[in-house]
Amino acid sequence: MAKELKELTPREESYSQWYNDLVVKAGLAENSAVRGCMVIKPYGYAIWEKMRDALDAMFKETGHVNAYFPLFIPKSFLSKEAAHVEGFAKECAVVTHYRLKNDPQGKGVVVDPEAKLEEELIVRPTSETIIWNTYKNWIQSYRDLPILCNQWANVVRWEMRTRLFLRTAEFLWQEGHTAHATRQEAIEEAERMIQVYARFAQEWMSVPVIIGHKSESERFAGADDTLTIEALMQDGKALQSGTSHFLGQNFAKAFDVQFTNKEGQLDYVWATSWGVSTRLMGALIMAHSDNNGLVLPPKLAPIQVVMVPIYKGLDELAQIVARMEEIAAELKALGVSVKIDDRDHVRSGFKFAEYELKGVPVRLAIGPRDLAGGTVELARRDTLTKAIVPQAGIAAHIRALLDEVQQNIFQKALDYRQGMITRVDSYDQFKQVLEEKGGFLLAHWDGTPETEEQIKNETKATIRCIPVDAPDEAGSCIISGKPSARRVLFAKSY
């Protein structure tokens, strides 16, 4: 069968191939003709739209508004903040010309050398610079603050190696950029938004995350502090799933954005930026999928319930579909999205496998026996269990079941994640656990970039974050033996 997914346990070496296979076969995305860029297919995009809508509503609740800034950034803007240019310069796509012409040799078209731009334009890898150049004109007084803008956009980072959803040359994301009158207010904003991300990951994606601060060397280029949510995938590797940065006054100083405060004095504006991307799709896929395919949490499933008729002959099909439409109407009235698959050219068993591959949370099958007995066969994607239930009251039953599935998927991911957090107290133990088990390691660290670097070089594990809820615990660094006030979170990561 062409649709058949390769059998694989998640920890095998070829997990990445299994993941790729799944993304393609479930109809989410595929590689495009353009190097490192992907095509997001309708089913994948439908999931992304659900994520986007849910996040957007959360941003609005927290007082944010949407705006849009240019795709192109003059090269000179990017060089204004030293750390920022250092971080992004190596992976920028650059526009150098604005016109093509017919090849004088007659071979298609060539870049017209006459049309060279005086100043090259960078395709945004992130929008801090263009936005702060704009904010400069918006801000004069403390009365103009805060500015709480978000934009939904695409960005380009010319990565050496790409993987569907996890790292593509072009990706979709949202980026919030806020300006504040005080340091404290900006810090609170950055913390508020990482909490929004954590809530979204857990309540919508059913993906448990650990919130924490990045170490200095993992921090966003140009930030004073980076907050992150870290999720754990089923192969034991971590995925940075969203970040929220306290930018201090770095961009305000680079773009000379000053305002008059209540006391009548000039001061630089305090800033944050925060973003999540289509990488969340990767997190969603890798956190829950099994050998039958995707497992989607009901809140993000484009189709929450699929109905498959089981029949002989078109008369019977029509009869069953008529009954299904009645049930579908009841479900839709409760806000449940339903698809009736009445295709006659594929058999029911094929449909079952197909919707499992696509991760549809609940499946109803109705055949002649059910029609006679007033029952349906109800199957859950998360547990792969089936039950015969009465048609009476089915809509309310399913509505409640969807919430249960949502919760169950989260609980399963949480149990796995909790089992994959290991406290280690020596470097030998660190290496052993990393090798044999993977997952998150909680260990003492002396706080120096040198130690972090050594661990990274020797084991490929990095500090994912210093968890915000890490309890104070006196200990000694697993490398240097120097004192440490709390454990930090290590893992191999994507």
Added chain:
RNA sequence: CGGGGUGUAGCACAGUCCGGUUAGCGCGCCACGUUCGGGACGUGGAGGUCGGAAGUUCGAAUCUUCUCACCCCGACCA
């Protein structure tokens, strides 16, 4: 950007070493029929500049040179 590998139908591949009819298999696709409570089967059919360019040869998917693209492993990163 280093080290490996692969380009042949929508997909996955055989054929290439050792040149020789009209380039082949499976899946998918189209038509008809039989089926239908977990990925059906039969019969017939359509679909190819063998990644591209140049060369060697009576003759190139196959040999030579150049080139492009993609995949995997590193370094880099949401």
